Amino acid sequence: MSSTLFESSHVLGLLGGSDDLLIVLAPLCAALAVACLAYGVHLWAARVRLAGRIEAFVSLEAVMPRSAFDEPSFQVRAVAPVVQALGQFAKSLLPDRQVERIRKNLMVAGMPMSRHLTQFLAAQMALAAVVAAGLVLYLWSDDAPLLRIVVAGIVGAVLGYYLPIIWLGRRMAQRQLAVLRALPDALDLLSISVSAGLGFDGALMEVVRRWRNPLTQELAAVLRDMKLGTSRRDALRAFATRTRLDEVTNFVAAVVQADELGAPMREVLLIQAEQMRIHRRQRAEELARKAVIKMLIPMVMFIFPAMFIVILGPAVPGLMTFMG
16 A cells, blocks of 8 residues: 555656656747748748749840840851851862961961961951952953953962961061060079979969960960870970970970989079070170161161262262363
8 A cells, every 4th residue: 555655656756847847848849849930931931032033034034125235246147157158168278288387377376276267268368359359340440451450360369368378477476586585584483483492383383473475375375284184295395386486495305304304493494594595695696797787778778878969969060060
């Protein structure tokens, strides 16, 4: 009997403790339920707002006309297809070897894209047709003989065809001269950067960051090729191919050899920078010697006749009177 009463009182005590626990947990459960409900309402509201924005954007695009900025320009709609057609027609007429030579020349001139080749070939065809047509129409209006008109048309076509080639040659020479002028200073900075502790790639990045010229554009292309997975040797040799300069070829050969043999890059760059400064001084002396000879032509044609007129001019009337 006493054991039964003890068990009953123990159960009642446990029930009393569970009531206290429920009193404590009930507010926490209610707060958690409210938080979950609020978060669900927030997600639902965000989804509704997103759906409304998408619907408004789609309806606005369907109702409003396209802006003039969204439409392709006249150059894209009319000029680009004509240029593409002319370029493809010229490429089909020319031999592959000549097309490849033009492509390499454009690469040296700083225009390596395929669209540059198409534009160049189209310019050749267009100029040949325009110059030939202009000469033919001019002679036709002047009632010239038929043979002269035909010869003038052929000469005009050849002249118009070679005008872009002449322009390309001048652009190649100007770019090579710009690379050659910037190379000594770039080598000095490379040697200083490597001596300061930078790697060769970091030194190239420093040169590219400090200057903006054709040489730094080519060095940026070298860094881009190396980032894309090309080895340093292949990237530097492509750089020498794009420039077609003996100085750049010698520099690339020295760097590649030092990289393959494990020679210290600092010593190689110092030697290359010193040699480049010597070449620059020798080139300046050569140009100075050539300037003396080049000055003789304007002196003989323009300066000496004027001096003779000023000096001997007053004596001409007296000589004419004396010779009677």
